[in-house]
Amino acid sequence: MSSASVMTQNPAASMFRVYGTEAKYEFLKTMRQPAYVIPTLTFPLIFYVMFGIVFGGKQSLGAVSLSTYLLATYCAFGVIGASLFGFAMGVSMERGYGWLQVKRASPMPPLAYLTAKMAMAMIFSAILVAALFAVGTMFGGVHLSAGRLLGLAGTMIAGTIPFCALGLLIGCYSAPNSAPAVVNILFLPLAFCSGLWLPIQILPKFLQHVAPFLPPYHLGQLALQQVGFAGAGHPLQHVAALAAFTVAFLLLAQRGFKRDDVSINA
Amino acid sequence: MNAEKQIVASLAGVTKKFGEITALNNVNMGVRAGELLAVLGPNGAGKTTAVRLMLGLSAPLSGKVAVFGRDPRIASARGRIGAMLQVAKVPETLKVKEHINLFRSYYANPLSLQTTLEAAGLEGMEERLFGGLSGGQKQRGLFALAICGNPDLLFLDEPTVGLDITTRHLIWQQIRRLVQQGRTVVLTTHYLEEVDALADRVIVLNHGVIVAEGTSAEIKSRTAQRKIRCATQASRAEIENIPEVAAVSEQESRMEILTAQAEPVLRELFILDPNLTGLEVTNSTLEDAFLKIVETKVGETKNGETTTGETKPAAQEMTA
Numbered sequence: 001m002s003s004a005s006v007m008t009q010n011p012a013a014s015m016f017r018v019y020g021t022e023a024k025y026e027f028l029k030t031m032r033q034p035a036y037v038i039p040t041l042t043f044p045l046i047f048y049v050m051f052g053i054v055f056g057g058k059q060s061l062g063a064v065s066l067s068t069y070l071l072a073t074y075c076a077f078g079v080i081g082a083s084l085f086g087f088a089m090g091v092s093m094e095r096g097y098g099w100l101q102v103k104r105a106s107p108m109p110p111l112a113y114l115t116a117k118m119a120m121a122m123i124f125s126a127i128l129v130a131a132l133f134a135v136g137t138m139f140g141g142v143h144l145s146a147g148r149l150l151g152l153a154g155t156m157i158a159g160t161i162p163f164c165a166l167g168l169l170i171g172c173y174s175a176p177n178s179a180p181a182v183v184n185i186l187f188l189p190l191a192f193c194s195g196l197w198l199p200i201q202i203l204p205k206f207l208q209h210v211a212p213f214l215p216p217y218h219l220g221q222l223a224l225q226q227v228g229f230a231g232a233g234h235p236l237q238h239v240a241a242l243a244a245f246t247v248a249f250l251l252l253a254q255r256g257f258k259r260d261d262v263s264i265n266a
Numbered sequence: 267m268n269a270e271k272q273i274v275a276s277l278a279g280v281t282k283k284f285g286e287i288t289a290l291n292n293v294n295m296g297v298r299a300g301e302l303l304a305v306l307g308p309n310g311a312g313k314t315t316a317v318r319l320m321l322g323l324s325a326p327l328s329g330k331v332a333v334f335g336r337d338p339r340i341a342s343a344r345g346r347i348g349a350m351l352q353v354a355k356v357p358e359t360l361k362v363k364e365h366i367n368l369f370r371s372y373y374a375n376p377l378s379l380q381t382t383l384e385a386a387g388l389e390g391m392e393e394r395l396f397g398g399l400s401g402g403q404k405q406r407g408l409f410a411l412a413i414c415g416n417p418d419l420l421f422l423d424e425p426t427v428g429l430d431i432t433t434r435h436l437i438w439q440q441i442r443r444l445v446q447q448g449r450t451v452v453l454t455t456h457y458l459e460e461v462d463a464l465a466d467r468v469i470v471l472n473h474g475v476i477v478a479e480g481t482s483a484e485i486k487s488r489t490a491q492r493k494i495r496c497a498t499q500a501s502r503a504e505i506e507n508i509p510e511v512a513a514v515s516e517q518e519s520r521m522e523i524l525t526a527q528a529e530p531v532l533r534e535l536f537i538l539d540p541n542l543t544g545l546e547v548t549n550s551t552l553e554d555a556f557l558k559i560v561e562t563k564v565g566e567t568k569n570g571e572t573t574t575g576e577t578k579p580a581a582q583e584m585t586a
Contacts, residue, residue, distance in 0.1 A: 104323055
């Protein structure tokens with residue numbers, strides 16, 4: 001068949017094209033959903049302005065100003081929210097309403113579906129870091145070198161991965177209309193207890209002991225180290241913890257996919 | 267010639283269970299190149315399971331599933347397949363043309379956007395967001411996604427469910443055209459009229475086994491029923507006593523009688539009630555045959571009339 005010969009012409013290039021096209025349409029689809037775009041982009045900004053700039057004033061913590069400290073943690077907060085909501089709501093709806101079946105019945109490589117959603121979360125993360133940085137610089141007296149800013153942005157973009165995995169896990173197990181509630185119930189307390197809303201140093205002692213068991217804590221610490229705050233632990237410890245969480249979430253999510261009677265990497 | 271045709275998709279000795287429920291029990295079936303095969307059966311008969319297996323959405327407990335000689339669970343093995351499935355909600359914030367272009371990108375040799383739009387009757391709607399389409403337009407949109415990859419084998423799961431008659435006929439016309447172009451189509455449907463209008467061959471599934479297989483005419487002839495309807499004073503019991511009568515039912519004020527031979531029954535009927543009115547005699551439809559095959563298999567035989575229904579799983583001969 002002629003179709004077979006076309007397919008074998010340049011498999012690598014055509015694979016790349018499929019992944020790119022999937023991501024492009026995922027982006028278009030998501031940008032037209034105000035229910036996702038507006039809260040994802042504005043909540044971290046509003047919280048940052050309230051806690052980091054209005055209340056934070058001229059206080060400082062360790063080597064950095066409170067507005068710099070909270071810039072880092074609200075970057076983490078925003079990135080986690082964008083990843084969790086994007087994946088959990090998208091996957092639960094597309095699964096629950098039968099749309100994923102249509103895509104799975106097509107020759108779409110299954111990973112294209114996941115990488116498109118991840119690319120989406122990463123784009124939102126980059127936008128969030130840029131917006132928070134702009135607000136912090138203009139109104140919060142934040143001074144970050146270009147190197148630190150790039151480090152923060154890179155960390156945040158890579159930091160989407162564990163939370164995309166957690167969002168995928170939630171999306172695999174929850175019904176379309178319950179996914180947002182599940183995410184909110186997990187996300188807001190986790191972010192608070194991990195010291196992303198307010199510095200962890202001012203939280204009750206027992207929470208400070210619990211925090212290292214929560215994934216957002218580790219991303220928060222990595223963000224803080226990027227803006228020059230010497231947080232607890234070596235960066236590699238946090239990276240390792242996040243990697244371990246990612247693997248655990250993916251394994252559990254794969255069981256959720258199997259429950260739908262398909263295997264994730266077929 | 268018919269038997270020589272290449273098998274493009276097959277289930278060979280396939281068993282599939284969901285918990286305690288056996289959805290398919292050692293089923294053998296083959297889809298032949300260029301045919302339009304209808305898979306029929308009541309809800310829970312296993313027809314959706316059979317289609318899902320051939321689309322790689324599901325894995326068999328035992329047996330082998332092959333599509334164009336490959337395991338359809340591998341994405342690249344689905345490169346020549348299109349599928350229209352039942353979807354409660356399609357992402358609403360993409361335009362019709364964006365949805366189609368995305369699906370076109372999955373295939374090596376797709377149809378052009380314009381050809382796809384024309385074939386699905388969606389010309390002029392390509393800039394509309396999918397969420398803004400009517401029910402019939404959405405269904406046509408799903409049809410467009412199924413055909414845009416220029417597939418050789420097309421699975422259509424209830425393609426015209428809930429559609430108005432115009433749209434249904436438009437889709438039928440398109441399905442016929444696809445078969446004329448040499449494509450193979452597997453259709454599941456609840457509309458037996460649709461099967462009568464389109465299918466070359468019919469497989470009837472019930473309780474996870476194939477209970478009948480053949481052309482639509484063959485399926486009808488295996489029950490060879492005629493239907494007599496009339497308004498009469500004769501009681502149901504009296505009519506049931508006529509030897510040739512297979513079944514009687516009362517519908518509103520009329521009797522509906524199923525029989526293999528209409529004439530002797532009519533003679534008896536006129537003796538019972540010379541004044542009967544509103545007489546109608548029709549050949550049984552595919553629907554009657556279907557209901558009979560399905561009922562008989564369950565063992566609910568009527569008036570001792572059994573034999574034809576004890577259908578053997580017809581597929582044994584088809585092992586691929």
